[in-house]
Amino acid sequence: MHQIVTVRIFLLLLYGGFVCSKEECIKTAVTSCDDCIKSGPGCAWCTDLNFIKPGELEAVRCDTKEELIKKHCPEVNIMSPPSKKRVITDNQLSAKGTIVQLQPQEINVELRPGEAHTFQMKFKRAEGYPVDLYYLMDLSYSMEDDLKNVKNLGIEILNKLNGITGNARIGFGSFVDKTLLPFTDTSPEKLKKPCPPKEQECQPPFGYRHVLKLTNNAVQFEDMVSLQKISGNLDTPEGGLDAIMQAATCVDKIGWGNSTRLLVLATDAGFHMAGDGKLAGILEPNQESCQLDASNLYASSSTWDYPSVGQIARKLEEQNIQPIFAVTEDVADVYRELSKLIPKSDVGVLSKDSGNVVNLIVSAYNKLSSNIIVNHDVLPEDISVTFTSNCVGGDKPSDKGTCNNVNIGQEVIFDVTVKAATCIKGQKSFNIGPLGFNEKMKVNVNTLCDCKCDEAVTGSHVHCNNHGKVVCGICSCETNFLGQRCECSLGQKDETSLKAQCRKDNGTECEGRGDCECGVCKCHLTEGGNSYYGTHCECDDEHCEKYQNMLCGGNGQCRCGTCRCSDGFEGTACQCKTMTDSCETGETLCHGRGKCRCNQCDCERGYKPPKCEFCPTCIPPCQKHGSCIECLGFGTGPFEKNCSKSCSHLIAQTVDKLIKSDCQVKNHMGCRMFFTMTEQDGFDKYYVKILKDVECPEGPNVAAIVGGSLAGVALIGLLLLMIIKGIFYVKDLKEWRKFEKEMQRSKWANSDNPLFKKATTTVANPAFTGDS
Template identity: 60%
Template sequence: MNFDSIKPQHSPVNRQVREEVWSLSETLVRDLRGEALTFIALIFEMYQRVAVLLQILLLLRRGAHSEKEECLKTIVNSCADCIRSGPFCMWCKQPNFTKTGEPDATRCDTWSLLAEKGCLESNIISPKSHHIPVEDRPLSKATPSQQPVQLRPQEVKLALRPGLPYTFQFNFKRAEDYPVDLYYLMDLSYSMKDDLLKVKRLGRDLWTALGKTTSRARIGFGAFVDKTVLPFTDTNQKKLKKPCPEEEQYCQPPFGYRHVLNLTDKYDLFNEMVASQHISGNLDPPEGSLDAIMQAAVCGDKIGWGNSTRLLVLTTDAGFHMAGDGKLGSILLPNDCECHLDENLMYSKSNKLDYPSVGQVARKLAENNIQPIFAVTSNMEQIYRKLKEIIPKSEVGVLSDDSSNVVTLIENAYKSLSSNVIVTHEALPQHVTVTYTSNCANGHQPSPQGTCDNVGLDKEVEFNVTVTAKQCIDETSFLIGALGFTEKMKVSLTTQCNCECDEPKNASHPGCNGHGQIVCGMCSCNAGYLGQRCECHVGDKDESHLRAACQKDNGTECSGLGECVCGVCQCHTSEDGKTIYGKYCECDDKSCEVHHNKLCGGHGKCDCGTCKCDQGYQGSACQCEKSTKSCTPTNASQVCYGRGDCLCNMCQCKEGYKPPFCKECPGCPSPCAAAASCIECLGFQTGPLSKNCSESCSHIQHKMVDKLMKRHTSKKHCKERDVENCWMVFTMEEQDGFNSYMAEIQTERECPEPPNVARIIGGAFMGVALVGIIILAIIKAIIYMRDRKEYKKFLKEQQKSRWKNANPLFSAATTTVQNPFFSGE
């Protein structure tokens, strides 16, 4: 679109038509800009509400979790590691607290669990959060010699336990006669011509209005139009010199932003400098307001902002360009939020840097404690009210057509701003959160900012500041203060992540076998010694012997669940949270029977695979309450007749005894044979136990009877021989308990008649003789049979020696040799 063709000051021939077209275009652009800004504001509002909702849910979740204190340990080798593991992790420094082989990580747990394991309260270490006021001057009014004190304390030191919120108090009171700096920032586009004429006579009125609140007021002045590039400004050389209509006598070239007057307490100088200003012009309705606000905020040394309440009054009848609009003029570099005023106090990077975003402007205003007052025309009111929702500590007022009400507008806006106290923080470190509550009607709920409305002069308000460090961090600091006031409280922050155990230094503590000192309950061994109790001296044994000491039955070293350190197993903590312990790391605290999905039924502790039940509970899984009602027969003196245990109100019998009361033992051997020696010594004072009968047979009570009665069902009828080969007749009745009997012994034994010696001797002699004769007969028969056999053999050989013919094997000699010396004799 060719803006030159529709700007009202061109070609008077079609002036009326062009004015109507321009008016229509201006209205359309304003509507579109207004809708866009409204849409952005709605999105931001939705974002804020979602953020608040998420924060509330997070607080509720934290509250739910806080009901159950847990210590989620990871790797814990020292007290410091324990404290860093979580806000509810505590350390037991009690010596000998751990079991054999149990890792020192067992010392780290919640207070209740450590106390349950036997750690005394005085031995439980848990650093507490606290704060120390470093500077705490009382609140005071301003005096000619010093500035007022509006907040206390002025500096504190916090020492926080990570993960636990800590709250301290912060007080604020508005002081009377507090200095006020007001910087008047005016739109000098052509549509503000009438307003400029009014502002040129504004100095005295502004001074009078501010004087109602403070005697130390200063005012300054700045002006803006827009970037001097298309499509924001006509770049025709003639128009760059005079963008106003031809009939306008006084018109200055367009510019982005110019600082005109430093903050001063001379209102006549204000009138003089403002009177020298002239109107200017540009093409499109939105102006470079945000560019001007940014430079006025960040160029504090050139503007002259002091230690005061800082007000920035923006007067305009148009909307504003914001981040991204600069691309229309080929300006691609984003705004850097830095001061760029040249020697002539002109914004030198106006045509090089894009407009700032609303968020950037809001942040810089807050950082520099500047409270903006948007004095705008009625058609722009809604747009700037949406902007007010994004920028905290800001106000919007509606200007009259010629800005005649601007003083009243500023006065009312200042009263509203100064009575609205918003406490927030600056330079907050990572992993630290801060929330506020107050004693005001609208400040009971924790929020990222503390708010109090309608706070009058000399009215003290109290804020509760809750600080949480999410993890251990190095020493750092941040600032807390009320928006719009330069006074800040410095908060120095450290985290409590180490332990101070305060044990006496002893180089030969007996708990460390005299070779180390106790540090937070653990042994710190002297040079050359190792082990959990400094029990190993390096070089005493070779490695194979030390490793063998960590193996149970030549099995896996430390059961594969620990590390062999100098012949002693140092057990690990398993990934599923089990506590491993034992000489060979063979035990843990989770491998016990489960009842109703609870370890040891929830009524006991797991100790190396066995449930140790709480008082009043019993069972392998502590699943039932103690009771012996169904385990005690009416005629028994002991539970389960003393031959079993009453578990879960039922007899658990031993050694073959039968329930329900363990009275009978069908599979047990008869007591008769085992009791024979005792019966003999008790009833007849004979036998192998007669010398110590009372001691050896104390488990049998007895009584002598003349004649045993008929068999009783509960009695065992016995008949055993004694050393005299007599039959002892007695009964055995088992009493309550194991191996306890009542015996009834028959007085008369059944002994056999004595033997006939003569018959025995005679019979023996006849037997021997008969046996001898039989043996001789047998020997005679054997000899006779052998002789017959030899004789038959002889006869047979004799027959073989008689040959019927010549011997076929014989051959006659073929040569005869005669000995010449043989005489034949």
């Protein structure tokens, strides 16, 4: 036990240290100390007169305590009222005289909005705590044998309970079903006697009848039960929920006392619930109130619908009644499911004639009494409560505190954590305590939303230019004076520069939501009756995103147009619970390649939903990581000297054989390296398997290359010459044939040229003799 407590203290200290390290102050409309501490538990206010510089806003005084100290605000001038408690009633635990099992009995808690405060509650089971047992029996015809046995069990039940507690009482009630079709045969003869003809003793059908008030007289119990007669109805399900509701709401008639309250429902059939009444034309829902007439019959059975399971669970919890469903084997599974919806309930299987009902009740009582479940009643608005305990498995905060197998005389401790989301008006109260016990702790809650500063004085102060008084370090100016130090008087002649201070980015004065008075925006009220706020009245808390027609989904607060979500919620409209199960990918979320928002992966760098596993647009990694493969697998390449640093994103393994090679990359020598890459969570992280062997190309055959090259050149030259020769031959042949054709076509005429004249002068050479 000491080890558990030590571990819990360590965790609390660790958690507290974490919270402090993350503490922040989110300021909204801060113009005073009261506004500051309402902004959140991390906010503190500096009351030092000279803390801010001229022209700075008073909101600078509001920040975390650490930041204010850094800004040289003396710690004695820092206003940050802590949450605290004060015990009102603290009677010691006692098992004698007036039994006290719960301590303390009443407590006052003052809470900073948004700050959780934890206090302890002790519980100790007392020996001899009274027990009230109300036996509620199904009297439909199939329970005939069971009724005969129950008639003789009163003394035995009381003796068993008295043997445990020494102070027990027992009562009796019965039920069948609504006396309307289709639940009951409404023919006149069946309304008088719904049993088979052979059955002599049979009473008319009824909804629920209270028979015997809680008493410690076992003989009276047996006498009253012995007078009961079997009855009957048409359909299999019975009106058990109707009977439970009346037994829980008719507190005075049943006689419930300050005790452990047990309600035993004995039946061999299922049950009708809300909505089934429409089959008989009943449209009015169950009103959750006592409706027993003078003869102790359920008067509204034919006008009110059956109650819902939720109504039954709420009413039983409200009255600290623990139901025990004593049912036959064929319907046991139905009631086990019902028991899951009703805290502090149990299911026992009856024998065919209910002969084991006494042992069943004793076993269920011991089980229910030893399992302590602490819960709260209806909480005031904006207040939440969680529990932890010093029991094994109870160290995690939950809306219910549990301790199982708690023995009589054993003391258990519950840590109760109360938190107020916002300021509440006046004192609010609620009760907490273990289910099934009447003892409750009353918790009175007030919120700390007002600064109680000691320096507030009446009259003027020199710091305020004698036109105002100092309250929490700031000036509260007299009428007609404004400004940080009341230096500005309304009606000044030079108002142009002052009005300019009220315009954001030379826009509308105070955004059209306020009046500029002496250079300061006095904001108007919104349509919802709240005030605009901000330096230029630019903010309001009524125009945030809605979800399911509720501002911030009802799971957060609107601050200057942005939703600030409550713990456990996220999203722009606080519409999502902070769950990550749909984003989980092994030990990471979204494979480390995105953010889990609203339980869906918001992927980055081109990766695609649902879990950021694939990136269709990403560059294949083989060529990108070639240099790293060379240095990691072979110790060569451009990263040879700083391989471990440059290639830290790869986890490499060299192997003798690869079943399948996904990548082939050449190294700096031109040899092919073969490897596979398996992407790891995150960006650019891979697990690489590199084949030890590389594939290098063979050297060139110079002689063959040269010889082949020369032969190829000669062959090409010869071919070119032959082609050119052929072209010239074809061309000449074509010209010759053309010439021959032209010669064949030509014709020559035999005529004299009219221009030609023969010689008319003959000259003889006198020296010519004729000799050659």
